[in-house]
Amino acid sequence: MGVIQALPGTRDILPEKVSYWQWIESVARQILHRANYQEIRTPIFEATELFKRGIGEATDVVGKEMYTFNDKATPPRSVTLRPEGTAGVVRAFIERNLDAQSGVQRLWYTGPMFRYESPQAGRQRQFHQIGVEVLGSADPRADAEVIAIATDILQSLGLKNLRLDLNSVGNPEDRQNYRQALVDYLTPYKEELDPDSQNRLSRNPLRILDSKNQRTQEIARNAPSILDYLGTYSQQHFDRVQQLLTDLGIEYQINPRLVRGLDYYTHTAFEIQSDDLGAQATVCGGGRYDGLVGQLGGPDTPAVGWAIGIERLIMLLEELQSPPASTLDFYVVSRGEQAEAQALILAYKLRQSGFSVELDFSGSAFKKQFARADRSGAVACLILGEEEAASQSVKLKWMATREQQAIAQSELLQMQDELKRSILNLRA
RNA sequence: GCGGGCGUAGCCAAGUGGUUAAGGCAGUGGAUUGUGGUUCCACCAUUCGGGGGUUCAAGUCCCCUCGUUCGCCCCA
Numbered sequence: 001m002g003v004i005q006a007l008p009g010t011r012d013i014l015p016e017k018v019s020y021w022q023w024i025e026s027v028a029r030q031i032l033h034r035a036n037y038q039e040i041r042t043p044i045f046e047a048t049e050l051f052k053r054g055i056g057e058a059t060d061v062v063g064k065e066m067y068t069f070n071d072k073a074t075p076p077r078s079v080t081l082r083p084e085g086t087a088g089v090v091r092a093f094i095e096r097n098l099d100a101q102s103g104v105q106r107l108w109y110t111g112p113m114f115r116y117e118s119p120q121a122g123r124q125r126q127f128h129q130i131g132v133e134v135l136g137s138a139d140p141r142a143d144a145e146v147i148a149i150a151t152d153i154l155q156s157l158g159l160k161n162l163r164l165d166l167n168s169v170g171n172p173e174d175r176q177n178y179r180q181a182l183v184d185y186l187t188p189y190k191e192e193l194d195p196d197s198q199n200r201l202s203r204n205p206l207r208i209l210d211s212k213n214q215r216t217q218e219i220a221r222n223a224p225s226i227l228d229y230l231g232t233y234s235q236q237h238f239d240r241v242q243q244l245l246t247d248l249g250i251e252y253q254i255n256p257r258l259v260r261g262l263d264y265y266t267h268t269a270f271e272i273q274s275d276d277l278g279a280q281a282t283v284c285g286g287g288r289y290d291g292l293v294g295q296l297g298g299p300d301t302p303a304v305g306w307a308i309g310i311e312r313l314i315m316l317l318e319e320l321q322s323p324p325a326s327t328l329d330f331y332v333v334s335r336g337e338q339a340e341a342q343a344l345i346l347a348y349k350l351r352q353s354g355f356s357v358e359l360d361f362s363g364s365a366f367k368k369q370f371a372r373a374d375r376s377g378a379v380a381c382l383i384l385g386e387e388e389a390a391s392q393s394v395k396l397k398w399m400a401t402r403e404q405q406a407i408a409q410s411e412l413l414q415m416q417d418e419l420k421r422s423i424l425n426l427r428a
Numbered sequence: 429g430c431g432g433g434c435g436u437a438g439c440c441a442a443g444u445g446g447u448u449a450a451g452g453c454a455g456u457g458g459a460u461u462g463u464g465g466u467u468c469c470a471c472c473a474u475u476c477g478g479g480g481g482u483u484c485a486a487g488u489c490c491c492c493u494c495g496u497u498c499g500c501c502c503c504a
């Protein structure tokens with residue numbers, strides 16, 4: 001039609017939905033504040049190299065989903081819109097020497113992420129995450145704390161029917177041993193696997209475990225478990241994390257086939273899923289990444305974190321709650337040149353006194369303006385016609401009771417406290 | 429990249445080859461002078477995402493194209 005549309009996989013967040021976003025942000029902020037996590041804001045684009053090295057060349061995210069382009073530098077510089085939050089935070093941690101500041105850095109962030117994928121339910125090209133990263137502790141309590149914060153946020157928003165899947169992917173050595181065992185097991189079945197899995201057999205066999213192909217799943221069911229290949233330290237760490245979660249009263253299920261898509265994970269890996277989300281069931285995913293900081297050129301620093309997908313969270317919230325109702329105090333109705341001018345001033349002054357006030361600009365019949373006042377959800381209506389304008393007065397009408405009184409404009413502005421009390425009462 | 433669904437007004441939506449394209453919401457004007465969450469009336473798509481074709485006749489059938497949506501892959 002010639003109308004310019006938002007690009008595929010991007011969405012406008014319209015005013016009627018924004019209350020969900022504000023609600024999520026305020027709940028998360030509060031919970032993170034209580035745990036003394038500090039907010040960090042990093043650029044939404046970074047050197048492409050950061051993600052290649054951090055996330056791993058072999059991953060799908062890096063291999064086919066990055067928004068990468070050259071900027072105008074000479075020579076051209078390859079730049080990528082961040083596909084996830086951890087790499088940027090770790091880069092800042094290293095570059096700004098945050099490790100030197102204190103033992104442990106507890107950080108959180110929120111903002112847009114970008115992946116060039118085909119959009120579907122719960123998946124966009126620009127989407128938003130809220131995430132945490134704890135840098136500088138290998139203690140299982142850090143894993144448990146971070147998981148507890150995630151469940152706390154989700155529960156505080158009223159979500160139920162969530163599953164916490166937990167696994168350990170061990171350290172690189174454990175994983176190498178396991179990988180070999182897995183390949184040994186799967187190779188005889190190679191012809192029966194789905195084509196994607198056949199491909200992965202040599203490149204990324206762990207990923208075969210969570211294939212959705214039925215036959216592949218049947219085969220994977222009897223595959224060796226990573227949990228039988230954990231070394232002593234890995235096993236102790238994993239046991240401890242489980243114990244701590246139990247102590248905290250957080251329910252989880254061990255899922256030895258949980259494999260996460262980014263290369264940097266070590267030891268703890270977890271996902272929080274819902275059955276109400278269609279194909280993209282994961283609301284929160286995370287884990288430990290003890291090797292990443294070192295891999296990106298920083299001092300060896302153990303770390304653990306997660307990210308919540310805000311759009312997916314909102315999909316769940318929409319099924320449960322409706323957004324908070326309007327909180328408009330006054331709707332100002334006016335007609336006639338003089339009255340309209342006075343109405344504007346009155347609205348302005350009331351706002352300065354802390355009231356929320358909407359002014360009807362239409363100039364249409366009072367009847368229509370009242371109908372709009374009603375729909376606006378305002379507690380009271382202020383009416384200014386020619387009579388009121390002539391006498392510098394205004395009619396104050398309480399919508400719920402239909403009671404109406406004439407009052408001098410100056411007097412209305414004097415009785416703030418009384419008005420505030422009445423509005424509170426009528427709203428309750 | 430691959431597969432399926434859908435595309436009629438600002439929004440929701442009927443319509444499945446035959447004169448002027450239902451209805452609802454929203455919007456605008458009105459039902460005696462300035463009072464809403466009731467009612468009633470009028471107005472609001474020369475046109476069915478776009479292009480081509482079949483036919484005496486197409487929103488309705490066919491082809492192409494664009495958009496959108498769900499799924500695969502993968503992830504938040």
